Amino acid sequence: xxxxxxxxxxxxxxxxxxxxxxxxxxxxxxxxxxxxxxxxxxxxxxxxxxxxxxxxxxxxxxxxxxxxxxxxxxxxxxxxxxxxxxxxxxxxxxxxxxxxxxxxxxxxxxxxxxxxxxxxxxxxxxxxxxxxxxxxxxxxxxxxxxxxxxxxxxxxxxxxxxxxxxxxxxxxxxxxxxxxxxxxxxxxxxxxxxxxxxxxxxxxxxxxxxxxxxxxxxxxxxxxxxxxxxxxxxxxxxxxxxxxxxxxxxxxxxxxxxxxxxxxxxxxxxxxxxxxxxxxxxxxxxxxxxxxxxxxxxxxxxxxxxxxxxxxxxxxxxxxxxxxxxxxxxxxxxxxxxxxxxxxxxxxxxxxxxxxxxxxxxxxxxxxxxxxxxxxxxxxxxxxxxxxxxxxxxxxxxxxxxxxxxxxxxxxxx
Numbered sequence: 001x002x003x004x005x006x007x008x009x010x011x012x013x014x015x016x017x018x019x020x021x022x023x024x025x026x027x028x029x030x031x032x033x034x035x036x037x038x039x040x041x042x043x044x045x046x047x048x049x050x051x052x053x054x055x056x057x058x059x060x061x062x063x064x065x066x067x068x069x070x071x072x073x074x075x076x077x078x079x080x081x082x083x084x085x086x087x088x089x090x091x092x093x094x095x096x097x098x099x100x101x102x103x104x105x106x107x108x109x110x111x112x113x114x115x116x117x118x119x120x121x122x123x124x125x126x127x128x129x130x131x132x133x134x135x136x137x138x139x140x141x142x143x144x145x146x147x148x149x150x151x152x153x154x155x156x157x158x159x160x161x162x163x164x165x166x167x168x169x170x171x172x173x174x175x176x177x178x179x180x181x182x183x184x185x186x187x188x189x190x191x192x193x194x195x196x197x198x199x200x201x202x203x204x205x206x207x208x209x210x211x212x213x214x215x216x217x218x219x220x221x222x223x224x225x226x227x228x229x230x231x232x233x234x235x236x237x238x239x240x241x242x243x244x245x246x247x248x249x250x251x252x253x254x255x256x257x258x259x260x261x262x263x264x265x266x267x268x269x270x271x272x273x274x275x276x277x278x279x280x281x282x283x284x285x286x287x288x289x290x291x292x293x294x295x296x297x298x299x300x301x302x303x304x305x306x307x308x309x310x311x312x313x314x315x316x317x318x319x320x321x322x323x324x325x326x327x328x329x330x331x332x333x334x335x336x337x338x339x340x341x342x343x344x345x346x347x348x349x350x351x352x353x354x355x356x357x358x359x360x361x362x363x364x365x366x367x368x369x370x371x372x373x374x375x376x377x378x379x380x381x382x383x384x385x386x387x388x389x390x391x392x393x394x395x396x397x398x399x400x401x402x403x404x405x406x407x408x409x410x411x412x413x414x
Contacts, residue, residue, distance in 0.1 A: 018075055018089055025071060025096040029064040032106040036060065048107050059108035067105035067112040071096040073119035074324045077294075080126055082173035083328045091324040100313075101320055111314055114144045115321035122294060122325075126397070128168040130158070134210045138217025142225075145241055146318065149282055149304055150297050153290040158206040162398040170399035174328055242272065249356055249370055251311035251349075253378050256371035258309075278307045291396040295329070298322040299385065306381040332391035341384045348373075348380035 036047035048060070071092050078088045095101055105112045117140040124133035137154070140147050162169050225233045249255055254274055281303045289296040301319040305311055332338050352373040358364045 016089055018085070018092060021089060021092060021096060022068065022071065025068060025102070029067065029102055029106050032102065033060045033064060036106055059110070060106050063105040063108055063110060063112050064102075066116040067101060068096070069116045070112055070119060070321050073116060073123060074321070077119065077122060077126070077325055078174075078328060080123075081171055081328075082175060084174070087174075087328050091327045094324045094327065095321060098320060101317060104314060104317055109314055109317075111317040112321075114140060114147075115317060117143070118147060118150075118297075119321060125154070125157075125293075126169070126171060128163060130163065130206060130210055131213055134213035135217050137210075138214035139221065141214070142218050142221040145238065146301075146304060149300050152282075152286050153293055153296045153300070155202075155207050155210070156286070156290040157293050157398060158204065158210055159400070160204050160206065161400040163206045164401065170401075172396050172399050174395075176395070249359060249367070251313075251352060251374055251377055252309055253371070253374045254309045255374065256367060259367065274309050278304060281307060289394075291398075292392075292394055293397040294322065294325045295392060295395075298326050299389065302381065302385055306378055306385075326388075326392065329393040329395050330388070330391050331393060332387065337387065337391070341387055344380050345384050348377040352377050 039047040074095055075088055075092050078091060079085075083091070101112070117136055121133050121136050121140070124130075124136065133154075137147070137150075222234075222238075225237065249259070282300055285296060285299045285303060289299060298319055301322060305315045305318060308315070332341070352370065355366050355370040355373050358366050359370060
């Protein structure tokens, strides 16, 4: 993404190698955890968010450990796809040295745990260990509902031309992707053919196995939770998300409408209709990019958060952990296009926070300007997402085993 990444043959300086970066990241997080304890004890504004205390006093240590694990997983995924070490290091820095991610982990937030689980699922798929990937997928959807959106692209890549019994799937490496333009005509035709054959062979052995294991783990975890907590668990963990109406101010464009009409009961149709833009965008992204699995789930996550009924800052971590995995395939230069996207996204967020501060801390009625700021933030998210798509080098995660039949059909398409 940056101009510096163009020189891919050079090794990073010794002080910037992955091991040095990891050691520095550990020391930084230890310092912040110790500082957080001091601030909580001596200052009016706490470092540890009150919402995070409900886990345990060890939450910061566990979350920070998983935060570091995410960095290690990012490096491992990129190296397995033969990304040069220098680019790997720069990409990992986007996670490990991101002020937002290391702050939210040291404050005790559980999102880094979810991020680590999702990256481990990707690693398991890359190694051809479908049963392990399915187990962790069922577990992470129980832990957090939002990864359910990854089910369709994962199912679509579980193709018999990719996953063969007893064989590790072949990966498309970084060097192969360098020669490609952003989705050529032939690639698009080939993808559409692959999609049609995928739909015809939907009930393959690999897909059935993944669905049974992940679904079984998900149901088993929910059954155990339901046994201990009853209908309260069922409502707060699952059903609540379908009909959630939160009148408190947040980044979502829906908050103002909910705030104005919160005193009357919303019908089930009104509560569910807000999912329509989300579902439409999700299906469009999956249809276009499912074979480029990592890029697809990154786009899905950004779009899911941007169009959600409730958006809080911690949701941004969901796609931050995937961003380093797509940067090596981006044609976007940090100067100036990359900087423009960063400034626009952070600027729109800061603009919203200024109005939020005036409402929450000063008690000034700025609901309308705050809602306009939410609209601008959605526009900024959409702009950045479109630019990322336009500058991305389409590169399927897995290489297909070409059969004679498919080769003939692809030739006919050309």
